[in-house]
Amino acid sequence: MTIIRTALIALFLLNSASLIAATSAIVYLEQISSQATATAGIALLDTAIKEAEVIQQHTSLALQHSANLEWMKTHSRHVRHALDGRGTGPGLNVGLIRATTDIVDRVNLAAAATDAVPAIKVHSLHIATSAKNTLALAVTMLRLTKQINSTTSVATAASLSSQLNDFADILIQGTDSNGDGKITWIKYEGGLMHCKKHLKLLRAAANL
Secondary structure, rough: OOHHHHHHHHHHHHHHHHHHHHHHHHHHHHHHHOHOOOOOHOHHHHHHHHHHHHHHHHHHHHHHHHHHHEEEEEHHHHHHHHOOOOOOOOOOOOOOOHHHHHHHHHHHHHOOOOOOOHHHHHHHHHHHHHHHHHHHHHHHHHHHHHHHHOOOOOOHHHHHHHHHHHHHHHHHHHHOOOOOOOOOOOOOOHHHHHHHHHHHHHHHHHHO
């Protein structure tokens, strides 16, 4: 009886492991793109894009009164909240930094999954690189918001706010860093739209 029971348990565990392996890559990818599996019903990539849109809005607003130090500081705090999710302010209270970090983690896990087909491995690299580009820029922008809030100079705040606005436009669309006339997923170029593009390509190529 013990031998039979042990054999049945072993068979159950083997089948369970096979099931997990067969779905693991998809599970990680769904966390990026599916509202049904996301925290608070908002997928990671949608969260990142929405936070980036809030950042764009408030960097633009800051420049509307670039001679008003308190005005620029107020909007830089809104930008900071959308970047790191701390405190209160407009946005989803998650922060672009956390959302893009989670995207990188999930696509790396998907690519490393035992069931990851070549299309998942290839496009996961493209998604991760574009997300890392956005993350690096977001970290730089967070530092600029802190500098704005610590300065007593209107001119300095205006200059830093202008830099923030320039960077905000890159978060989603990316930038042509190598001057070849196009923006791709490569390091220093692709933004959140490239994450979205390659996620779509991945799903088509892997029949997901």
